[in-house]
Amino acid sequence: MIDDPIRWGILGTAGIAESSFLPALRQAGDGLAVSVASRDGERARSWAAEHDVARGVAGYEDVVADPEVEAIYVPLPNGLHAEWTIAALEAGKAVLCEKPLCVTPDETGRVLATADAASVPLWEAFVFPFHHQIERVRDALAGGRIGEVREIASRFHFVLDDPQDIRLSAELGGGSLYDVGCYPIRLARLLFDAEPDLDRAIADAVWTGSRVDTELWGALTFPGDRRLVFSCGFVAAYDTFSRVLGTEGEIRMTNPFHPEADDTFAIVRGEDVQEHAAAPAGEHSFTAAIRHIHGVLRGREQPRNLAVDEAMGNATAIEALLAAASRPTA
Numbered sequence: 001m002i003d004d005p006i007r008w009g010i011l012g013t014a015g016i017a018e019s020s021f022l023p024a025l026r027q028a029g030d031g032l033a034v035s036v037a038s039r040d041g042e043r044a045r046s047w048a049a050e051h052d053v054a055r056g057v058a059g060y061e062d063v064v065a066d067p068e069v070e071a072i073y074v075p076l077p078n079g080l081h082a083e084w085t086i087a088a089l090e091a092g093k094a095v096l097c098e099k100p101l102c103v104t105p106d107e108t109g110r111v112l113a114t115a116d117a118a119s120v121p122l123w124e125a126f127v128f129p130f131h132h133q134i135e136r137v138r139d140a141l142a143g144g145r146i147g148e149v150r151e152i153a154s155r156f157h158f159v160l161d162d163p164q165d166i167r168l169s170a171e172l173g174g175g176s177l178y179d180v181g182c183y184p185i186r187l188a189r190l191l192f193d194a195e196p197d198l199d200r201a202i203a204d205a206v207w208t209g210s211r212v213d214t215e216l217w218g219a220l221t222f223p224g225d226r227r228l229v230f231s232c233g234f235v236a237a238y239d240t241f242s243r244v245l246g247t248e249g250e251i252r253m254t255n256p257f258h259p260e261a262d263d264t265f266a267i268v269r270g271e272d273v274q275e276h277a278a279a280p281a282g283e284h285s286f287t288a289a290i291r292h293i294h295g296v297l298r299g300r301e302q303p304r305n306l307a308v309d310e311a312m313g314n315a316t317a318i319e320a321l322l323a324a325a326s327r328p329t330a
């Protein structure tokens with residue numbers, strides 16, 4: 001038996017809740033999913049039974065209002081994140097909202113103001129800043145192992161073959177920059193420990209007739225003319241390979257965002273290549289973040305990577321890149 005587990009509610013029977021959140025919650029070991037809500041009550045009940053969640057209910061508001069629920073996971077389409085994150089925060093729940101937290105800086109500002117007023121923690125579900133790999137990479141950079149970092153080259157691509165996917169709906173906040181391009185941006189802001197000059201954003205994209213970018217590529221310039229050069233999309237085979245390039249060497253990460261057992265990061269100086277495992281064997285990508293959230297909610301840890309500190313920088317960079325790529329108007 002777990003003493004006083006964190007009781008989670010989930011909004012939506014989402015694919016990511018099944019594939020990533022719930023396995024990591026089980027692995028973290030000190031939390032329980034007590035309720036899942038769906039637009040469809042029957043779907044909620046069968047999903048709950050299948051995934052060992054205590055209750056399945058019709059309507060997201062039931063989970064938000066549930067007094068047993070202490071923390072809420074929001075894996076809804078991007079266009080619904082702001083509305084339901086605000087509702088959960090106003091009900092006094094801690095929130096883990098999927099990335100991107102919102103689709104505009106205005107929405108982001110409203111959500112962050114609500115979190116501030118409610119004095120409850122809110123995280124945007126970038127889980128990689130909690131990974132051991134990123135700590136090791138940051139240590140290597142701080143220790144000057146590759147000299148001064150000049151450039152980060154990063155990509156996040158996969159093949160999206162379902163025409164009904166939420167990622168292809170402009171109304172629901174679809175598009176490859178929102179979906180996966182947000183990762184290289186977060187990586188660069190984290191490793192440069194700075195914000196980009198938005199007036200210098202460069203981007204181009206392939207747009208569908210319904211105003212969704214299926215591929216996007218570009219650059220963000222950071223103080224000191226350091227830069228992120230990146231691409232993202234729904235067309236090319238899965239790849240997240242990223243390089244941190246310095247004056248004396250580079251760090252190569254086969255998967256900075258969701259590393260698996262066979263992923264590595266290598267610190268390279270000339271002929272000297274030191275390769276390390278990127279993730280502990282068997283550890284789910286979300287587990288470190290969920291352990292941290294539980295630690296914060298039980299007073300064992302100080303919060304890190306809170307949305308109030310981190311989310312606006314990504315939102316404004318995304319907006320600048322979409323403008324630079326001439327996003328079609330509605």
Ligand SMILES: NC(=O)c1ccc[n+]([C@@H]2O[C@H](COP(=O)([O-])OP(=O)(O)OC[C@H]3O[C@@H](n4cnc5c(N)ncnc54)[C@H](OP(=O)(O)O)[C@@H]3O)[C@@H](O)[C@H]2O)c1
Nearest residue numbers: 012013014015016038039075076077078098099100125166
């Ligand atoms: N952090 C990560 O690694 C990661 C990975 C993948 C996805 N994500 C994020 O997680 C979120 C969900 O992605 P997903 O791939 O899990 O999507 P998904 O499987 O399509 O799930 C989205 C859920 O939202 C609910 N929903 C509410 N209104 C909807 C509408 N109009 N159309 C479709 N669904 C609607 C549905 O639940 P009900 O029908 O039960 O209400 C649906 O199951 C997105 O924000 C995405 O960016 C994050």
